[in-house]
Amino acid sequence: MSLYTAETRRLSKRRFTRFFVLIALIVLGLLAGGTAYTHEKTTARTRAAAEAAADRAYQEQLGYAEQARQDCRKDPTSYGGNCDGISPPTRDQISAEQFLTPPFDFRADFPALVIAWAALLALVAFIIGASFVGAEWNSGGMMNLLLWRPQRLRVLSTKLSALLTWLAGLGVLSGAAWTGLFWLIATLRGSTAGMTPGAWQSLGLTGLRGLGLVLMAGAIGFGAASIGRHTAAALGVAIGVIVIFQFGLAIVLELARVRFYEAYLLPAWIGAWMVKSYDVVDYRAPCVYSATNSCEPPVLTITWQMAGGLFAAVSIIIVGVAMWTIRKRDIT
Amino acid sequence: MTAVLEISGLRKTYRGRKGVRKALDGFDMVVEAGQVHGFLGPNGSGKTTTLRTLLGLIKPNDGRMAILGEEVPRRLPQVAGRVGAIVESPQFFGNFTAETTLSLLADAGGVNPRRVPAVLELVGLRDRAKDRVKTYSLGMKQRLAVASALLKEPKLLILDEPANGLDPGGIREMRTLMGDLAGSGMTVLLSSHILGEIQLICDSVTIISAGRRVAAGSVADVLAGHTSSAVRVRLEPGVDLLGAAEMLRAAGAVITIERDHFTVGNASNPAQITKLLAERQIYVSELTPVSADLEDVFLELTGTAPVDGASRQVDQVGTQGGWGQ
Ligand SMILES: Nc1ncnc2c1ncn2[C@@H]1O[C@H](COP(=O)(O)OP(=O)(O)OP(=O)(O)O)[C@@H](O)[C@H]1O
Numbered sequence: 001m002s003l004y005t006a007e008t009r010r011l012s013k014r015r016f017t018r019f020f021v022l023i024a025l026i027v028l029g030l031l032a033g034g035t036a037y038t039h040e041k042t043t044a045r046t047r048a049a050a051e052a053a054a055d056r057a058y059q060e061q062l063g064y065a066e067q068a069r070q071d072c073r074k075d076p077t078s079y080g081g082n083c084d085g086i087s088p089p090t091r092d093q094i095s096a097e098q099f100l101t102p103p104f105d106f107r108a109d110f111p112a113l114v115i116a117w118a119a120l121l122a123l124v125a126f127i128i129g130a131s132f133v134g135a136e137w138n139s140g141g142m143m144n145l146l147l148w149r150p151q152r153l154r155v156l157s158t159k160l161s162a163l164l165t166w167l168a169g170l171g172v173l174s175g176a177a178w179t180g181l182f183w184l185i186a187t188l189r190g191s192t193a194g195m196t197p198g199a200w201q202s203l204g205l206t207g208l209r210g211l212g213l214v215l216m217a218g219a220i221g222f223g224a225a226s227i228g229r230h231t232a233a234a235l236g237v238a239i240g241v242i243v244i245f246q247f248g249l250a251i252v253l254e255l256a257r258v259r260f261y262e263a264y265l266l267p268a269w270i271g272a273w274m275v276k277s278y279d280v281v282d283y284r285a286p287c288v289y290s291a292t293n294s295c296e297p298p299v300l301t302i303t304w305q306m307a308g309g310l311f312a313a314v315s316i317i318i319v320g321v322a323m324w325t326i327r328k329r330d331i332t
Numbered sequence: 333m334t335a336v337l338e339i340s341g342l343r344k345t346y347r348g349r350k351g352v353r354k355a356l357d358g359f360d361m362v363v364e365a366g367q368v369h370g371f372l373g374p375n376g377s378g379k380t381t382t383l384r385t386l387l388g389l390i391k392p393n394d395g396r397m398a399i400l401g402e403e404v405p406r407r408l409p410q411v412a413g414r415v416g417a418i419v420e421s422p423q424f425f426g427n428f429t430a431e432t433t434l435s436l437l438a439d440a441g442g443v444n445p446r447r448v449p450a451v452l453e454l455v456g457l458r459d460r461a462k463d464r465v466k467t468y469s470l471g472m473k474q475r476l477a478v479a480s481a482l483l484k485e486p487k488l489l490i491l492d493e494p495a496n497g498l499d500p501g502g503i504r505e506m507r508t509l510m511g512d513l514a515g516s517g518m519t520v521l522l523s524s525h526i527l528g529e530i531q532l533i534c535d536s537v538t539i540i541s542a543g544r545r546v547a548a549g550s551v552a553d554v555l556a557g558h559t560s561s562a563v564r565v566r567l568e569p570g571v572d573l574l575g576a577a578e579m580l581r582a583a584g585a586v587i588t589i590e591r592d593h594f595t596v597g598n599a600s601n602p603a604q605i606t607k608l609l610a611e612r613q614i615y616v617s618e619l620t621p622v623s624a625d626l627e628d629v630f631l632e633l634t635g636t637a638p639v640d641g642a643s644r645q646v647d648q649v650g651t652q653g654g655w656g657q
Pocket residue numbers: 332346347348353354355373374375376377378379380381382647
């Protein structure tokens with residue numbers, strides 16, 4: 001227990017941790033601010049203004065069309081010789097909605113913001129997790145600690161559990177604040193209508209899956225940095241995965257005409273995990289006939305269970321290898 | 333007396349790109365309770381490797397080790413609380429203050445956090461305790477390392493080159509500190525290259541060379557076992573020093589001529605010198621055995637004395653054309 005307390009203290013005392021948490025909070029704040037700024041409650045006054053703007057636009061369009069018709073009569077060739085094709089838009093094609101700052105609809109708009117929160121926090125968790133153990137290895141602090149507690153597996157797993165608990169705390173707190181903030185934005189600049197218990201439950205589950213993503217990212221960063229005994233090892237692996245695996249592999253798979261190649265790439269899986277399922281469509285394949293639609297390209301559906309299983313397996317393998325290597329290696 | 337530390341037949345080979353390197357080759361060591369024990373050896377002879385192995389940082393290939401009567405590394409978790417150690421100028425996380433560093437260690441090891449200011453005071457870092465370790469000088473980091481080793485009030489204190497980077501005052505303080513600690517019943521194992529220091533503060537020593545023990549025992553025993561056979565000869569003023577030396581040299585003596593005297597390097601029987609000189613009516617005014625100090629013994633045993641006109645390479649031991657063996 002004492003080791004656990006020490007590790008939690010160490011994590012929260014690190015300037016690196018504080019800095020990245022601060023960055024994340026600033027980005028989230030900007031996102032919230034931007035959302036608040038670009039949304040507005042619709043009132044009679046804003047609607048009237050929008051109607052007026054739509055009217056003005058309609059009149060303008062009529063003017064342009066009239067101008068074009070006159071030009072056409074003077075020189076029909078430049079209009080393809082047929083002036084009947086020139087017609088102004090009808091009034092109902094220009095709706096007031098286009099001139100209205102949209103209201104923030106909590107039920108419709110917030111789920112995407114939960115995904116943004118989870119993605120940002122997962123990135124930060126990866127970096128913090130990597131640096132937490134990487135800097136320790138790198139500075140020799142790990143060796144010092146092992147002189148005090150010569151139980152390597154115990155030390156590493158305590159560090160990991162301190163990290164994960166701390167990340168979970170950060171996730172829950174920031175998630176609650178995030179929800180509260182957008183509830184406020186919806187109340188002031190939109191609507192909170194339609195938040196039935198079912199909607200809340202679905203939102204809560206999205207949040208939980210987001211938290212899971214954050215924890216897995218933290219564990220993977222921690223494991224990779226511990227295996228490489230350097231923060232940069234984890235960051236290098238991450239960049240390598242993104243560059244080689246995502247961009248490189250995407251090109252190779254596409255050239256090789258591999259079926260469902262998107263399914264080999266990370267975004268599909270993250271998407272599936274966060275929004276419950278993701279359809280990979282193989283447009284190149286011969287289509288599949290169905291009773292309702294005549295011809296559809298084949299679809300591979302990645303479910304959130306599949307994605308969760310994959311992420312859990314990767315985290316467990318990386319953390320397992322980290323545990324295995326610390327057990328065996330000479331610490332010099 | 334009981335042994336606080338026992339090592340026998342310790343072997344460690346490092347596997348590298350260029351094959352294997354035997355860092356320890358059947359090394360033995362015994363440290364008795366309550367002593368200050370010096371651990372000496374040339375660069376690369378295996379001191380740090382021994383200490384790392386002892387503390388469970390490195391897995392040995394073979395050999396037995398025990399600390400405070402407990403088999404290690406198997407029982408290391410049980411004894412770790414009674415062993416304070418620094419291994420080869422330990423590094424600390426640079427952005428934490430000395431105080432934070434020590435209090436985190438105290439937390440991790442279940443030590444009363446009130447010891448932190450006490451040990452910082454002891455090593456003279458009290459006024460700099462709130463500075464980041466990154467801003468410390470070499471000697472200050474070394475002091476912090478000693479403080480961290482003392483934090484848990486150990487029964488056995490293992491210090492790998494603690495004087496590295498300390499100023500003269502610091503070295504003297506360290507000497508007094510070690511005397512006090514040993515006086516209070518702590519056993520200290522001290523590796524160092526400052527042999528004068530070792531001779532002053534150590535009760536016993538182990539000398540390692542190329543991964544093997546080449547000498548061990550109390551300082552007096554080690555010195556006695558290797559008294560040099562050199563004697564200093566001074567003649568009456570006005571006597572032909574060079575002529576006398578030449579005569580002795582002809583008789584097989586190894587002579588080094590100084591300004592007003594000469595030394596005979598291989599005088600296993602000094603009486604022979606007086607006899608030979610007296611036969612020529614030359615009388616000696618002084619004939620003193622040149623006593624060996626730890627440095628001489630060390631250089632002789634490890635074969636690492638410098639040779640004129642040659643730079644000795646690390647790992648090069650006496651048998652390969654050095655001096656003295
Ligand atoms: N991690 C390592 N990998 C390979 N060889 C190593 C490693 N650590 C030490 N060695 C080798 O083991 C031998 C003993 O090294 P060690 O550090 O124990 O020497 P030392 O007696 O502490 O020397 P010094 O007085 O310079 O501190 C050396 O030849 C060294 O090159």
